[in-house]
Amino acid sequence: MPVSLEPLDIGIQIPYHFRCPISLELMSDPVTVSTGQTYDRSSIESWVATGNTTCPVTRAPLSDFTFIPNHTLRRLIQDWCVSNRSLGVERIPTPKQPAEPALIRTLLTQASSISVPLHSRLSALRRLIGFARDSDKNRSVIAAHNPRDLLLSLVFSNESDDLTHDSLALLVMFPLSQLECESVASQPDRIVFLASLLSQSSIEIRVNAAALIEMVVTGTQSVDHRILIGNTEGVLEGITTILKHPLAYPRALKIGIKALFALCLVKQNRIKAVSSGAVDALIDRLADFEKCDAERALATVELLCRVPAGCAAFALHALTVPILVKIILKISDRATEYAAGALLSLCSASAQLQREAVVAGVVTQLLLLVQSDCTERAKRKAQMLLKLLRDSWPVDSIANSDDFGGTDIFPF
Secondary structure, three states, X not given: OOOOEEEOOOOOEEEHHHEOOOOOOEOOOEEEOOOOOEEEHHHHHHHHHOOOOEOOOOOOEOOOOOOEEOHHXXXXXXXXXXXXXXXXXXOOOOOOOOOOHHHHHHHXXXXXXXXXXXXXXXXXXXXXXXXXXXXXXXXXXXXXXXXXXXXXXXXXXXXXHHHHHHHHHHXXXXXXXXXXXXXXXOOHHHHHHHHHHOOOOOHHHHHHHHHHHHHHHHHOOOHHHHHHHXXXXXXXXXXXXXXXXXXXXXXXXXXXHXXXXXXXXXXXXXXXXXXXOHHHHHHHHHHHOOHHHHHHHHHHHHHHHOOHHHHHHHHHOOOHHHHHHHHOOOXXXXXXXXXXXXXXXXXXXOHHHHHHHHHOOHHHHHHHHHOOOOOHHHHHHHHHHHHHHHHHOOOHHHHOOOOHHHOOOOOO
């Protein structure tokens, strides 16, 4: 392959042999394949992942799929970046090498062996956690060794608190099968144990316990098992407490709302969720969720509004109606639908909440909603809510409104 120079868009010339033959971009992690050609790791891994078994340049069959890091070339590329720093070129970082399958097997064996000293087992688990956190590639390598059965046995082994906590931290990085979820859900003592972890002082342990509970609830097909989990003392209380944790640990919000939503999909769990303080936690944190989590939180609000205790609890929170009104059309179509549904339930239960909604500006929001591209279900809920609120409108709230003239909602 001849060495030449090609201009970059920013006017900097880059040596041809520093470019990946697949992407034509500057290589950040050059690796050499069995044919002797060098590619950027991400590019050649994508090439092989799509079913290709030949070298992209030579078209010769790859005798194996081991990618050997080309440290010499990487250092040359880094030196080139440094020498061109004044032109705006940033030095590529030294990449972390992916975990070797043989090392993963050794670490899993070490972690599971009761004949190995505890500190060595913990060291093996923590190395595995580090690998798993480093990259998706590493998680795939670990998952290929089917570690879930081993980790489940360690989590519930009662051998050591540290062994339990580290095993749990690694386990929640891998999805459980339905059979594994059913196995956990069908053993009340395991659910009680997970509930006890929700009261630990460490927020990481509590969040990991909630993550496993959410996986089990979502993965089991048995409604009875879902009810059993929701009724286990400390489960909903612990998950609600996680939602109230300061934003310095945002993962708590994400896992907390996923677990609460999964449990509230079963109507028998909703009253327990309300008594556990879920209503205040949801309203107080509604503005802090990211888009997907905000949708899930609003869906949970709507679910809790379907039980009288939930409606009553939301009615007592001064911010419930103003926040729900404000959110309409602000986040996503789904969020709009859930917010409108929650308002419909609340206003159907209380004339006072109807007046609060009107004062908060819900009429204008609903009129905009029915003219928007939102879902038909959202528009249907908006129309029902407008009809419900008709008697709560001040005499002059609509008469002089230009917004209303463009709809077919009034008169009903």
